[in-house]
Amino acid sequence: MPRFKIKRTLDLLASKEGRGTELISLYVPPNKKIHEVMNNLRLEYGTASNIKSRSTRKNVQDSIERVSQRLKLFKQPPPNGLVIFCGAIPQNGPGSERMEIYVLEPPEPIHVYFYRCDNRFHTEPLLEIMREKETYGILVIDSNDAVVATLRGRRMEVLKEYHSGVGGKHKTGGQSARRFERIREQELNDYFKRVGAHANEIFTQIPDLRGLIMGGPGPTKYDFAEADYLNYILREKIIGIVDTSYVGANGVEEVVTKSPEILRGVRYSDEKRAVQRFLYEVGHDTGLGVYGETEVRKYLSLGIVDTLLLSEKVNAVHVETKCTMCGYKEDKLMAPHELMKYEQSLSDARCPKCSNNTLIIEKREDLLDELIDLAEKAGAKMEIVSVETEEGVMLRESFGGIAAILRYRPSSI
Secondary structure (H helix, E strand, C coil), rough: HHHHHHHHHHHHCCCCCCCCEEEEEECCCCCHHHHHHHHHHHHHHHCCCCCCCHHHHHHHHHHHHHHHHCCCCCCCCCCCHHHHHHEEEECCCCCEEEEEEEEEEECCCCCCEEEEEECCCCCHHHHHCCCCCEEEEEEEEECCCEEEEECCEEEEEEEEEEEEECCCCCCCHHHHCHHHHHHHHHHHHHHHHHHHHHHHHHHCCCCCEEEEEEEEEHHHHHHHHCCCCHHHHHHHHHEEEEEEECCHHHHHHHHHHCCCHHHHHHHHHHHHHHHHHHHHHHCCCCCCEEEHHHHHHHHHHCCCEEEEEEEECCCCCCEEEECCCCCEEEEEEEEEHHHHHHHHHCCCCCCCCCCCCCCCEEEEEEHHHHHHHHHHHHCCCCEEEEECCCCHHHHHHCCEEEEEEEEECCHHC
């Protein structure tokens, strides 16, 4: 799940702050030549020599060198471009700075070259790319007008507008009221069929359409939704119907304004279904529901996990400690803020096996990132679960935020 991992990294970067204007943010679009970026960095390195503060000058130039070294690994930018964050981050007061570098490949192409040296990392362009980009259909309708539109991320696009040509509810031309109503009903039916046919054609051409939201003033939208004007696939995708004061583009804007809760509900319903399926397997003792870091890791390694469930609130680092003398190894899970204290404690710690003062941290990795990598290698589906639902809270508090649904019972291995 690259998007989730990038989002976690961006959240981490947002929490970091430099001692001065020492943190570098570099965005390289896919059509930018690497040698041109290297030339720009050489110019920035020369400009940095004018910085008065000796420590700031050194940190900036060191960061530029680190970024340049990473760029040398690329003959050209990846298809979606490249984003590099680098800088000296204070660990525990002045003089404790440690150089950190993060190299990210965006999930979608970046279009602008961007270099900035500041006291923080500039993650805004990447955050904008990371915003929800799922496509939703919008159909706003009343007896006079209709409009078909799409919503993708923040971008709303009106695709087609219609006018019914149906007369109002009054008697004209000396016709009897009953005959006039029959004519009006037939005209409405023809209008609905026309709108439905076009909506079917437009929306079924959108791959992976996430859902359809309907709106409009009055009851017409309900009459339209409950009849057979939309094909059964689209009717099943209706995720909400909202009242609006207008039709047309203004009506679509109203639907977008009133839709955040509907769209959030769609994501939450996906999470709820996944957790409820896990709870069913555990409750019925089918052997397909497992939880806990150790158990889940084991079955991921065996390749029999169908769906991995992770709470977004899991916040732990997997640390592997090794004795350089005898090869003794030890795994620990700890909160990120405990890592520095643990690292310092190793200077006085002795190996439980050989009693030598030779323990070092061989590997440290964010637990969620590690489990996600294992799931990707095993071909398992993944669900990152919020704590906005009762099921999400239960997953976090009762099962430690780490669970899985297996493809088959472990006993059949």
